[in-house]
Amino acid sequence: MAKQVPLVDYLQLGEQPHLTAHRCVDCGARYFDRRNACASCFGDRFVEETVATEGEVRAFTIVTFAAPGVPVPFVAAVIDCGGVSVRANLVHVEPDADHVHLGMKVRLVTFPIGTDDDGVEAIAFGFEPLVPAATAGGA
Amino acid sequence: MANDDIWILGINMTKFGKHKDLDTVDLAAQAARAALADGGVTMNDIGVIAAGNLMGGGGIGQQLQKQIGQTGVPVYNVSNACATGATALRTAIMAIKAGETEMGLAVGVEKLAGAGLLGGGGKAKSDKKTWEPSGRYGAVASIDGRIGTNAMPGIFAQVGMEYGHRYGGTSFELFARIAEKNHSHSTLNPLAAYTKRMTLEEIMNDVMIAYPNTRSMCSANCDGAAAAVVTTGAKLKTLSKEQQRRAVKVAASVLTTDPWQEACQVLPDVNTLTRNAAKQAYEQAGVGPDELDLVELHDCFATAELVHYDNLMLCEEGGAVDFFNSGATWRDGRMPVNVSGGLQSKGHPIAATGIANVWEICHHLRGEAGDRQIEGAKVGLAHVIGLGSACGVHILERSGL
Numbered sequence: 001m002a003k004q005v006p007l008v009d010y011l012q013l014g015e016q017p018h019l020t021a022h023r024c025v026d027c028g029a030r031y032f033d034r035r036n037a038c039a040s041c042f043g044d045r046f047v048e049e050t051v052a053t054e055g056e057v058r059a060f061t062i063v064t065f066a067a068p069g070v071p072v073p074f075v076a077a078v079i080d081c082g083g084v085s086v087r088a089n090l091v092h093v094e095p096d097a098d099h100v101h102l103g104m105k106v107r108l109v110t111f112p113i114g115t116d117d118d119g120v121e122a123i124a125f126g127f128e129p130l131v132p133a134a135t136a137g138g139a
Numbered sequence: 140m141a142n143d144d145i146w147i148l149g150i151n152m153t154k155f156g157k158h159k160d161l162d163t164v165d166l167a168a169q170a171a172r173a174a175l176a177d178g179g180v181t182m183n184d185i186g187v188i189a190a191g192n193l194m195g196g197g198g199i200g201q202q203l204q205k206q207i208g209q210t211g212v213p214v215y216n217v218s219n220a221c222a223t224g225a226t227a228l229r230t231a232i233m234a235i236k237a238g239e240t241e242m243g244l245a246v247g248v249e250k251l252a253g254a255g256l257l258g259g260g261g262k263a264k265s266d267k268k269t270w271e272p273s274g275r276y277g278a279v280a281s282i283d284g285r286i287g288t289n290a291m292p293g294i295f296a297q298v299g300m301e302y303g304h305r306y307g308g309t310s311f312e313l314f315a316r317i318a319e320k321n322h323s324h325s326t327l328n329p330l331a332a333y334t335k336r337m338t339l340e341e342i343m344n345d346v347m348i349a350y351p352n353t354r355s356m357c358s359a360n361c362d363g364a365a366a367a368v369v370t371t372g373a374k375l376k377t378l379s380k381e382q383q384r385r386a387v388k389v390a391a392s393v394l395t396t397d398p399w400q401e402a403c404q405v406l407p408d409v410n411t412l413t414r415n416a417a418k419q420a421y422e423q424a425g426v427g428p429d430e431l432d433l434v435e436l437h438d439c440f441a442t443a444e445l446v447h448y449d450n451l452m453l454c455e456e457g458g459a460v461d462f463f464n465s466g467a468t469w470r471d472g473r474m475p476v477n478v479s480g481g482l483q484s485k486g487h488p489i490a491a492t493g494i495a496n497v498w499e500i501c502h503h504l505r506g507e508a509g510d511r512q513i514e515g516a517k518v519g520l521a522h523v524i525g526l527g528s529a530c531g532v533h534i535l536e537r538s539g540l
Contacts, residue, residue, distance in 0.1 A: 005272075007279055007280060008276040008277055008278045009272055029399065029401070031404055034275040039399045059298070060297065061288065061297050064348065066284055066290055067283060067284075076287040078287075078402065085404075097311065097351075116269045116270050117269055122280060
């Protein structure tokens with residue numbers, strides 16, 4: 001199997017891919033980026049915490065016009081994963097307002113986004129609907 | 140008038156739009172000279188200059204001095220995203236309140252026509268030939284478009300959608316109707332970048348940028364400048380009755396940043412710092428939201444205007460949708476919002492916006508707003524927010540004379 005790297009260092013690959021956050025030991029605030037100190041309480045001790053891989057869409061937009069080099073359309077969202085807000089794209093869903101909903105239940109998935117000159121594959125993450133979109137029509 | 144009150148003595152905004160033949164300094168000079176003339180003073184009266192410009196090469200204050208008067212006074216070049224203009228105004232006010240001088244000039248200017256999408260992409264992140272983690276997320280490739288969006292229309296779309304998720308009642312059409320209002324208001328504003336009324340259908344069928352924001356629901360990139368001369372009550376008393384009559388009292392001047400909130404690292408929280416600024420401003424001014432005759436708020440996107448009705452406490456908490464649906468924020472409603480046309484139609488030359496909003500309020504308080512005059516306006520509020528974030532709120536009162 002090709003060697004893999006995650007798109008960002010807070011994505012943990014392996015059997016059960018998941019995100020991790022730096023949790024402030026003193027106040028519990030969580031961060032995905034490298035921190036000098038806690039923005040909430042100024043403490044400087046952090047531990048790694050696993051973030052839930054299922055959550056609920058709290059906000060989304062369907063981006064149809066983006067900076068050069070960014071493929072559109074895509075669905076950008078904020079997902080509430082057990083109290084931790086996660087920024088991610090929604091994947092495996094039609095990018096339109098008939099298929100994407102506020103409050104939608106989603107789960108983390110990973111997928112390759114390319115291979116470099118050394119044969120290393122980069123792996124990104126997104127969130128897909130927990131329940132595949134019901135077919136339109138019916139009653 | 141109390142000696143230590145702060146007053147706007149002169150103020151001006153240029154026409155917003157495309158100024159092909161004017162550069163950044165030309166526009167700043169035009170607004171600054173007009174603000175001085177409006178106040179009946181000259182550069183000899185100015186003891187401090189605060190100037191803002193984001194997209195130019197830097198040092199706008201000194202470049203401006205070289206065109207309108209090099210008197211050797213201190214210049215503060217300020218940069219605070221979309222709150223840059225308000226920050227310049229606040230900087231001049233702080234210098235006066237500190238007792239360092241009795242009159243200051245604040246200027247904001249931007250050349251932005253044709254700038255396109257702001258905030259997205261960043262430096263061309265050619266995905267490298269070997270994956271190498273960099274930055275605070277240890278990212279091996281650009282995250283814009285792969286992990287959400289960095290572009291403003293999508294960020295502010297989510298801000299509006301989040302409000303809808305929390306309180307309900309939002310829809311694509313509701314947000315489009317907010318833009319319909321602002322495009323309608325701008326037909327009465329000869330200085331607006333766009334003065335054409337747009338129907339709801341035209342707005343909803345316009346090019347989709349980031350659902351639910353179509354192009355006409357996004358702030359209009361354009362060129363423009365605005366400038367204000369501020370002084371103390373003590374100084375104003377020494378000036379003419381006419382200057383005293385047209386002067387506008389700065390009843391509150393507040394700048395805030397966002398305090399830490401759980402989600403603010405993921406989606407900018409434009410709500411908490413705006414609410415904090417509004418609370419402080421109402422307290423400073425000793426007026427409540429019900430006493431405002433008009434409001435110019437930072438409608439950088441239609442989705443943003445909705446949440447700021449709530450953040451500025453113009454409505455009950457969670458009640459922004461009902462408030463808008465009541466017609467309150469149209470120019471003939473009980474709380475006119477963005478009668479200038481707002482950023483969506485008047486335009487948004489970034490660093491000028493925070494002073495241009497104040498100009499609009501002053502224009503009404505002086506009874507000089509012509510066809511779009513809000514009759515009898517006594518008190519108004521101007522709000523801007525720049526992502527990062529910074530929020531400026533100014534409450535302005537008509538002179539009692």
